[in-house]
Amino acid sequence: xxxxxxxxxxxxxxxxxxxxxxxxxxxxxxxxxxxxxxxxxxxxxxxxxxxxxxxxxxxxxxxxxxxxxxxxxxxxxxxxxxxxxxxxxxxxxxxxxxxxxxxxxxxxxxxxxxxxxxxxxxxxxxxxxxxxxxxxxxxxxxxxxxxxxxxxxxxxxxxxxxxxxxxxxxxxxxxxxxxxxxxxxxxxxxxxxxxxxxxxxxxxxxxxxxxxxxxxxxxxxxxxxxxxxxxxxxxxxxxxxxxxxxxxxxxxxxxxxxxxxxxxxxxxxxxxxxxxxxxxxxxxxxxxxxxxxxxxxxxxxxxxxxxxxxxxxxxxxxxxxxxxxxxxxxxxxxxxxxxxxxxxxxxxxxxxxxxxxxxxxxxxxxxxxxxxxxxxxxxxxxxxxxxxxxxxxxxxxxxxxxxxxxxxxxxxxxxxxxxxxxxxxxxxxxxxxxxxxxxx
Amino acid sequence: xxxxxxxxxxxxxxxxxxxxxxxxxxxxxxxxxxxxxxxxxxxxxxxxxxxxxxxxxxxxxxxxxxxxxxxxxxxxxxxxxxxxxxxxxxxxxxxxxxxxxxxxxxxxxxxxxxxxxxxxxxxxxxxxxxxxxxxxxxxxxxxxxxxxxxxxxxxxxxxxxxxxxxxxxxxxxxxxxxxxxxxxxxxxxxxxxxxxxxxxxxxxxxxxxx
Amino acid sequence: xxxxxxxxxxxxxxxxxxxxxxxxxxxxxxxxxxxxxxxxxxxxxxxxxxxxxxxxxxxxxxxxxxxxxxxxxxxx
Numbered sequence: 040x041x042x043x044x045x046x047x048x049x050x051x052x053x054x055x056x057x058x059x060x061x062x063x064x065x066x067x068x069x070x071x072x073x074x075x076x077x078x079x080x081x082x083x084x085x086x087x088x089x090x091x092x093x094x095x096x097x098x099x100x101x102x103x104x105x106x107x108x109x110x111x112x113x114x115x116x117x118x119x120x121x122x123x124x125x126x127x128x129x130x131x132x133x134x135x136x137x138x139x140x141x142x143x144x145x146x147x148x149x150x151x152x153x154x155x156x157x158x159x160x161x162x163x164x165x166x167x168x169x170x171x172x173x174x175x176x177x178x179x180x181x182x183x184x185x186x187x188x189x190x191x192x193x194x195x196x197x198x199x200x201x202x203x204x205x206x207x208x209x210x211x212x213x214x215x216x217x218x219x220x221x222x223x224x225x226x227x228x229x230x231x232x233x234x235x236x237x238x239x240x241x242x243x244x245x246x247x248x249x250x251x252x253x254x255x256x257x258x259x260x261x262x263x264x265x266x267x268x269x270x271x272x273x274x275x276x277x278x279x280x281x282x283x284x285x286x287x288x289x290x291x292x293x294x295x296x297x298x299x300x301x302x303x304x305x306x307x308x309x310x311x312x313x314x315x316x317x318x319x320x321x322x323x324x325x326x327x328x329x330x331x332x333x334x335x336x337x338x339x340x341x342x343x344x345x346x347x348x349x350x351x352x353x354x355x356x357x358x359x360x361x362x363x364x365x366x367x368x369x370x371x372x373x374x375x376x377x378x379x380x381x382x383x384x385x386x387x388x389x390x391x392x393x394x395x396x397x398x399x400x401x402x403x404x405x406x407x408x409x410x411x412x413x414x415x416x417x418x419x420x421x422x423x424x425x426x427x428x429x430x431x432x433x434x435x436x437x438x439x440x441x442x443x444x445x446x447x448x449x450x451x452x453x454x455x456x457x458x459x460x461x462x463x464x465x466x467x468x469x470x471x472x473x474x475x476x477x478x479x
Numbered sequence: 480x481x482x483x484x485x486x487x488x489x490x491x492x493x494x495x496x497x498x499x500x501x502x503x504x505x506x507x508x509x510x511x512x513x514x515x516x517x518x519x520x521x522x523x524x525x526x527x528x529x530x531x532x533x534x535x536x537x538x539x540x541x542x543x544x545x546x547x548x549x550x551x552x553x554x555x556x557x558x559x560x561x562x563x564x565x566x567x568x569x570x571x572x573x574x575x576x577x578x579x580x581x582x583x584x585x586x587x588x589x590x591x592x593x594x595x596x597x598x599x600x601x602x603x604x605x606x607x608x609x610x611x612x613x614x615x616x617x618x619x620x621x622x623x624x625x626x627x628x629x630x631x632x633x634x635x636x637x638x639x640x641x642x643x644x645x646x647x648x649x650x651x652x653x654x655x656x657x658x659x660x661x662x663x664x665x666x667x668x669x670x671x672x673x674x675x676x677x678x679x680x681x682x683x684x685x686x687x688x689x
Numbered sequence: 690x691x692x693x694x695x696x697x698x699x700x701x702x703x704x705x706x707x708x709x710x711x712x713x714x715x716x717x718x719x720x721x722x723x724x725x726x727x728x729x730x731x732x733x734x735x736x737x738x739x740x741x742x743x744x745x746x747x748x749x750x751x752x753x754x755x756x757x758x759x760x761x762x763x764x765x
Binding site for chain 1: 508511512514515517518522531536541543544546547551606607608609611612613614616617619657658659661662665666669670672673674677680681682683685686
Binding site for chain 3: 171175178180182183190194197230233234256260394396426430
């Protein structure tokens with residue numbers, strides 16, 4: 040047995056907790072899960088039946104742990120893991136499964152195939168057969184946590200520039216973007232890039248929220264690798280930051296996997312209930328809207344709008360009605376995709392797939408069911424509360440000629456706020472110094 | 480009479496073997512870790528588990544079962560037959576005390592289950608995905624259970640078939656913990672984990688969280 | 690003088706890092722890649738990537754508007 044295979048089997052052994060044992064044992068091979076998978080819908084082949092994916096891992100599991108399989112491997116389809124089957128398993132788990140959980144929800148037995156695929160991802164990561172790029176992105180994020188001093192000043196400087204822009208947009212010289220402010224109530228964790236900072240900053244300032252900005256990003260590539268050790272190091276950056284600042288709540292940017300992992304899994308990785316609440320920006324928006332803290336004009340969003348349920352936000356995270364309540368408050372023409380909520384199709388970009396150029400063709404093909412679903416709504420705008428979904432839907436829109444605009448929910452909320460800077464007469468005034476204008 | 484006693488003894492020994500083998504499996508699985516869920520709950524785990532075993536099993540509850548309604552109902556009927564068959568087997572020494580009408584009813588339910596089992600095996604041979612997914616273990620499991628159900632159904636009406644039923648049940652019980660039949664035990668844990676997941680996170684009953 | 694020049698403007702993270710990581714594999718050790726990006730996330734992500742991957746960030750500067758120019762050198 041090669042060292043690689045040996046490592047993979049050791050990781051399988053470590054991963055083998057009770058839920059995984061049950062997932063490996065409970066499948067009846069009834070095949071009802073086939074059409075639950077967007078890969079199967081796009082390309083109906085046995086390889087894309089979730090039960091077949093589970094079988095690929097079960098073959099190795101049985102060879103190690105099943106009495107009958109050790110005597111008659113052919114009888115149960117058991118097969119000792121080898122380098123070739125490990126490579127195949129790794130490729131399958133990283134490129135043909137987005138961990139969307141749709142199969143688990145459609146299985147009469149409740150078999151958790153994504154749990155098995157995550158175990159495979161962990162085996163592949165440990166045995167160095169996982170996609171190099173995901174490992175690299177996770178390691179870069181860990182590096183940022185080790186010594187934030189190498190980028191902190193640049194980040195603060197950049198936020199000062201953004202704050203000026205914010206004041207102009209809001210027509211309010213008192214609008215602030217503070218970075219890592221001690222004693223703030225909320226720590227907002229964005230994604231890399233100001234597109235996930237400016238809209239929430241506008242909203243937080245508009246409702247006079249006591250908030251501050253994290254210097255880290257919510258994304259966690261360790262989760263995609265199935266590597267809890269890396270995922271913990273990435274999450275620890277935010278946990279330590281939140282504890283140090285003494286915040287009451289961590290609000291995560293519109294990012295599916297960040298929410299699902301930080302909200303539901305991170306407490307289990309660390310074996311502790313955090314001394315702060317973890318919410319998604321979507322839940323916060325719902326809170327502000329329902330409390331009437333935002334002045335919204337739904338006529339600012341006259342287009343036909345549909346909402347894509349990110350698998351991590353909805354099926355895994357339970358954030359389902361919140362975005363709908365917000366959408367109904369900010370737009371007149373909202374239409375549902377069919378199916379939706381916990382039955383929604385995956386867009387095909389989850390599980391880290393959008394970061395892996397080697398699987399682009401496969402990913403876009405698997406996005407066809409979502410593209411068809413969007414087309415049927417006739418919507419002009421697709422709202423998605425997940426960055427990976429937005430990237431993928433943008434690409435499938437181009438690939439399948441949908442011609443839709445893809446946006447985050449916060450962007451549409453800001454539109455419905457009808458900020459001074461979006462009014463032509465104010466824009467004219469703001470051509471000069473923002474401070475001059477706001478003093479008027 | 481000697482054949483009946485012999486097969487009865489065989490069935491009893493097989494039952495003891497199955498119980499012991501399942502107990503060993505239970506012990507092995509129970510030694511595996513199960514992390515405490517420390518994330519604050521959004522919904523109710525109890526409601527999730529209740530859903531997983533009730534409405535969540537309804538044919539209309541899932542897209543997969545709506546799409547494959549006949550295949551799903553076949554499976555449900557087969558498994559109802561199995562539970563009835565096991566109940567009949569365990570109570571077989573007291574059959575003479577059971578009214579004829581109840582015996583006929585059980586015979587029908589179990590016999591129907593057997594028929595659905597054989598149909599399932601044909602589907603496993605004919606449908607391309609099922610054929611590709613199946614191992615010899617899958618075929619053997621369906622056939623062993625279906626033969627047991629068929630013999631139990633007939634024996635309920637004609638006691639002359641009792642030795643056949645005991646023999647078929649002995650084979651099935653010995654095989655149960657070794658092969659795919661054991662999935663029936665894990666089913667309960669799998670649905671429970673699913674129920675806890677959707678319950679805690681308020682995925683199915685999302686409207687109820689406000 | 691950089692042998693490879695990449696225009697990453699308009700790409701959002703993690704795509705600039707992904708593109709740089711792919712490009713660095715195609716140049717020889719010691720060669721430079723020059724890139725321009727508009728996503729401010731690169732200000733943190735590119736230095737972090739360089740550190741974790743063992744390559745060198747030679748320079749990084751803000752140029753006109755929101756454009757960031759940086760040069761990385763393949764070390765291994």
